[in-house]
Amino acid sequence: MSVPQPPEPVPGARLLFSLDPAVSHLNHGSFGAVPIGVQRAQQRLRDEMETNPLRFFTQGLIDRITHTRRHLATFLGADPEGTALVGNTTTGVAVVLGSLGLRPGDELLTTDHGYGAVAFAVERECRRTGASHRVLRVPLTATDEEVVEIVRAGLRPGRTKLLIVDQLTSPTAKLLPTAAIVGLARERQVPVLVDAAHAPGMLPTPVAGVGADFWVGNLHKWAYAPRGTAALVVAPPWRDRIEPLVVSWEQPAGFPGNVEWQATLDYTPWLAAPVGLYTLRSLGVERVRAHNAALAAYGQRVVGDALGVAPTDLPEPDGPSVAMRIVPLPPGVATTLDAARELQKRIADRLATEVAVTSWGGRGWLRLCGQVYNSPDEYDRLAVRLPPFLAAA
Structure with a gap:
């Protein structure tokens, strides 16, 4: 199965936010991001x-x-x-x-x-x-x-x-x-x-x-x-x-x-x-929802592929506008809440990437979000850097 195509970016959307450009903010679901206006x-x-x-x-x-x-x-x-x-x-x-x-x-x-x-x-x-x-x-x-x-x-x-x-x-x-x-x-x-x-x-x-x-x-x-x-x-x-x-x-x-x-x-x-x-209506509510859901699906797939997760093992959110996706981490990684929090912090510190790491059902999970300020290359970079980072941990 081929990787889904990422959506077309929403023009000018990234400029609406004051987020640090040196960091990939892939965890909108935790605290959001407030537009400058x-x-x-x-x-x-x-x-x-x-x-x-x-x-x-x-x-x-x-x-x-x-x-x-x-x-x-x-x-x-x-x-x-x-x-x-x-x-x-x-x-x-x-x-x-x-x-x-x-x-x-x-x-x-x-x-x-x-x-x-x-x-x-x-x-x-x-x-x-x-x-x-x-x-x-x-x-x-x-x-x-x-x-x-x-x-x-x-x-x-x-x-x-x-x-x-x-x-x-x-x-x-x-x-x-x-x-x-x-x-x-x-x-x-x-x-x-x-x-x-x-x-x-x-x-x-x-x-x-x-x-x-x-x-x-x-x-x-x-x-x-x-x-x-x-x-x-x-x-x-x-x-x-x-x-x-x-x-x-x-x-x-x-x-x-x-x-x-x-x-x-x-x-x-x-x-x-x-x-x-x-702000949401100015960007186009349906356009934003479709973009975010498609981008999260793209991110889940490229990171999942990099971690060796079969596409059939990537959980579906069961909704067309859901802009959050999870990826199973390798066995033994982040299996407790404390371990998940520590891994999330290390990913932020060393990979300059904000994600959510959770422990559910005795397994660690990486949660990725899609938002209008994100771009496909941020997920691509995480896909390249995360496997060796986890292997060295």
């Missing part, structure tokens, strides 16, 4: 705030946040009245967990493709409330139908108080059939929280059609927003039950205002986020 918009907001802090915080800020929320929610395909802006996905997860009223005997259900910090949050809530945590094992090669059947067998109606499932998994870059899972869980009266950290900007209207009780996703990854911008979407039956992590003067307003308002929080990332959407 968005950085400047946020700085203007910071300047406004510091020119007169009292005026900034007390005269119209809540209305500005509300207007921004409506703009971002519409982009996501969400109900603005059921959407709250939060700092990141894990903050939204914490809000939901703290609002469930868990008791001893209750159960939280996740899959083994979940994000590590979310697992930590679940474990902490279980320690605090006496609930239990159970993990469903989902094979990397499972089809959508097989994933749904695994979830079906794992639900315990009456005991399972929340199922947390990723829309697009972080460690394995696998697109899960969230709409089908939510429909199945609803039949059994089990609420679902969709962890959609990577969905905004990458997947079209990722909230619409899913129907989850709770959905939370970051806009500072693939939607070009400043870091610290995420959305928590809550279905109508749950909105009156949501409790913020910090009680503020907006507590009487209820959701979403009581979650959003935290006194002297820096709200400039949220207010600048629509400029990120403007």
